Amino acid sequence: MELALSLEKLTNEKLLNLHEVVNENNDVHLADFVESGFLGDRTAIKKISEYVAQVRRVDKGHGKFFVVAGG
Known part of the structure; x- marks a missing residue:
């Protein structure tokens, strides 16, 4: 989940950079x-x-239990 969050933030940052370049070049x-x-x-x-x-608040043992019990 932390990796997904990092990837989402990086993607958003790159899109904001793209948007800035597009605005500088007046491409509406x-x-x-x-x-x-x-x-x-x-x-x-x-x-x-x-x-x-939420995942950080859950103890590692509980997270494993729910994954095994649910799967």
Whole structure:
């Protein structure tokens, strides 16, 4: 989960950098595409952060138990 969070943050950072370059070059069509297609929904980072916090609160033994019992 922590790796997924790191990847999501990195992806978001790169998209913001792309958006900045697009704006500097006055490409409104690409800016709109990036905004609406990729930057419009930023709930993934928040949701994954919540999952990471929950996983950290769970003791390793409990996490293994639930995975084994559920699988």
